[in-house]
Amino acid sequence: MKRHTATLMIVEDDLALQRQLRWSFDSYELVFAENRGDAIATLRRHEPQVVVLDLGLPPEQDGVEEGMRALSEILRLAPETKVIVATGNGEDDNALRAIALGAYDFYPKPIDTAVLGLIIARAFHIADLESQNRALRHSTGGPLEGLIAASDVMLKVCRLVEKVAPTNATTLLLGETGSGKEVLARALHNLSARRDGRFVAINCAAIPENLLESELFGYEKGAFTGANRQSPGKIELAQGGTLFLDEIGDMPASLQAKMLRFLQERVVERVGGREEIPVDVRVICATHRDLTARIAEGEFREDLFYRVAEISITIPPLRERDGDVVVLAKAFFEKAAATNGITLRGLAPEAIVAIERYSWPGNVRELEHRINRAVIMADGKFVTAADLGLNTTSESDTPLRLNLRQVRDEAERGALERALRMAEGNVSKASRLLGVSRPALYDMMRKHSMQPSQV
Numbered sequence: 506m507k508r509h510t511a512t513l514m515i516v517e518d519d520l521a522l523q524r525q526l527r528w529s530f531d532s533y534e535l536v537f538a539e540n541r542g543d544a545i546a547t548l549r550r551h552e553p554q555v556v557v558l559d560l561g562l563p564p565e566q567d568g569v570e571e572g573m574r575a576l577s578e579i580l581r582l583a584p585e586t587k588v589i590v591a592t593g594n595g596e597d598d599n600a601l602r603a604i605a606l607g608a609y610d611f612y613p614k615p616i617d618t619a620v621l622g623l624i625i626a627r628a629f630h631i632a633d634l635e636s637q638n639r640a641l642r643h644s645t646g647g648p649l650e651g652l653i654a655a656s657d658v659m660l661k662v663c664r665l666v667e668k669v670a671p672t673n674a675t676t677l678l679l680g681e682t683g684s685g686k687e688v689l690a691r692a693l694h695n696l697s698a699r700r701d702g703r704f705v706a707i708n709c710a711a712i713p714e715n716l717l718e719s720e721l722f723g724y725e726k727g728a729f730t731g732a733n734r735q736s737p738g739k740i741e742l743a744q745g746g747t748l749f750l751d752e753i754g755d756m757p758a759s760l761q762a763k764m765l766r767f768l769q770e771r772v773v774e775r776v777g778g779r780e781e782i783p784v785d786v787r788v789i790c791a792t793h794r795d796l797t798a799r800i801a802e803g804e805f806r807e808d809l810f811y812r813v814a815e816i817s818i819t820i821p822p823l824r825e826r827d828g829d830v831v832v833l834a835k836a837f838f839e840k841a842a843a844t845n846g847i848t849l850r851g852l853a854p855e856a857i858v859a860i861e862r863y864s865w866p867g868n869v870r871e872l873e874h875r876i877n878r879a880v881i882m883a884d885g886k887f888v889t890a891a892d893l894g895l896n897t898t899s900e901s902d903t904p905l906r907l908n909l910r911q912v913r914d915e916a917e918r919g920a921l922e923r924a925l926r927m928a929e930g931n932v933s934k935a936s937r938l939l940g941v942s943r944p945a946l947y948d949m950m951r952k953h954s955m956q957p958s959q960v
């Protein structure tokens with residue numbers, strides 16, 4: 506879905522500068538205005554997606570109030586417009602005021618058209634994604650609550666989830682690690698009649714084989730050494746609600762038959778017990794494994810597969826969701842900045858390019874973690890590609906170093922240096938920023954031959 510015209514409005518009273526900009530940005534549909542009244546009339550008539558606004562507008566060329574008023578009016582009339590304000594050099598306060606009013610970005614004069622061109626191109630790109638997102642939302646409905654998505658493929662998944670949620674069908678969610686299987690499982694629960702019941706999750710790969718059975722099915726007093734009291738399992742705890750079996754592909758063979766029986770009969774027998782306890786739960790399973798291959802290897806029962814996959818939903822990896830990564834990155838940035846009380850201007854344009862280029866093997870989880878860490882570690886006003894640990898070259902996802910150890914060491918050293926700089930050499934503060942103990946930080950500093958005062 507492409508916009509037909511990319512209209513750029515330039516609000517500038519200096520006619521020589523207008524001429525220069527007309528020449529530099531002739532690939533856009535250009536419209537000009539010289540003052541606030543003109544700007545509003547032109548905005549109404551041409552509906553530009555992007556505006557470059559000089560804050561020093563007549564009759565107050567030396568002040569910024571008229572420009573600020575124009576900015577507020579533009580955003581009140583067309584809040585989706587991306588306004589880039591041009592400020593005098595060193596007027597950071599005005600720039601920040603403009604951003605607080607809702608400007609997309611600012612640019613210090615004198616204008617360097619190459620750099621301004623990049624900011625404008627990026628603003629059009631974001632405006633485009635947002636308008637595609639709005640259009641898709643309009644035509645196919647928006648993403649589900651608690652879930653951020655803009656891509657066509659993910660919005661289709663959302664529609665499927667809405668259809669399946671009200672049923673009791675055992676549902677299998679397939680997708681790479683970190684792609685959002687649990688988020689979708691919760692959405693299935695929240696959109697079902699069971700929403701007031703419990704959502705009980707258990708990760709079959711994280712619990713040792715000998716404990717998994719009693720975790721799932723519960724046990725009677727005296728069933729094994731240490732079983733001092735009777736205890737219901739996760740399946741029983743989900744009574745009336747939803748049971749989420751994560752990593753079902755890793756369920757040990759010894760338990761698969763018992764699980765199959767539960768899915769067929771809907772009763773559980775606690776370990777060491779005889780009683781059959783009826784349980785009314787909706788079962789949702791997830792795995793990042795190829796279950797057909799596991800069946801072929803004899804690691805997963807075929808009859809269990811058909812039971813758990815009454816309906817299966819495949820979640821595409823992040824790299825195949827056109828447009829999702831930027832929308833997710835911006836949302837995670839806002840959340841991380843708000844949670845940590847950190848004031849940053851945003852993601853730098855080169856960071857957004859690097860985010861789009863990277864292949865995200867860890868999917869949404871990796872993106873969220875990198876953004877959280879970068880927001881805390883950023884030194885400048887913007888989060889850069891380097892803060893995110895991403896390269897700006899196209900080989901961004903291939904480590905160019907000797908081996909993984911070297912890559913890790915360099916990343917660790919960089920993080921230590923930044924944290925110590927932020928903490929002005931105070932080791933306790935730096936250790937808190939890094940989420941490690943003071944002795945652990947001293948160990949790492951010794952390993953890298955670093956002194957707090959060096960950074």
Ligand SMILES: Nc1ncnc2c1ncn2[C@@H]1O[C@H](COP(=O)(O)OP(=O)(O)OP(=O)(O)O)[C@@H](O)[C@H]1O
Binds near residue numbers: 680682687751873
């Ligand atoms: N579409 C999304 N919108 C917002 N947050 C998301 C989205 N998808 C995933 N997340 C977030 O990413 C992280 C990983 O998601 P989730 O745990 O659902 O992935 P998963 O596929 O179940 O991972 P695993 O295979 O490792 O169990 C979570 O913090 C989740 O909140």
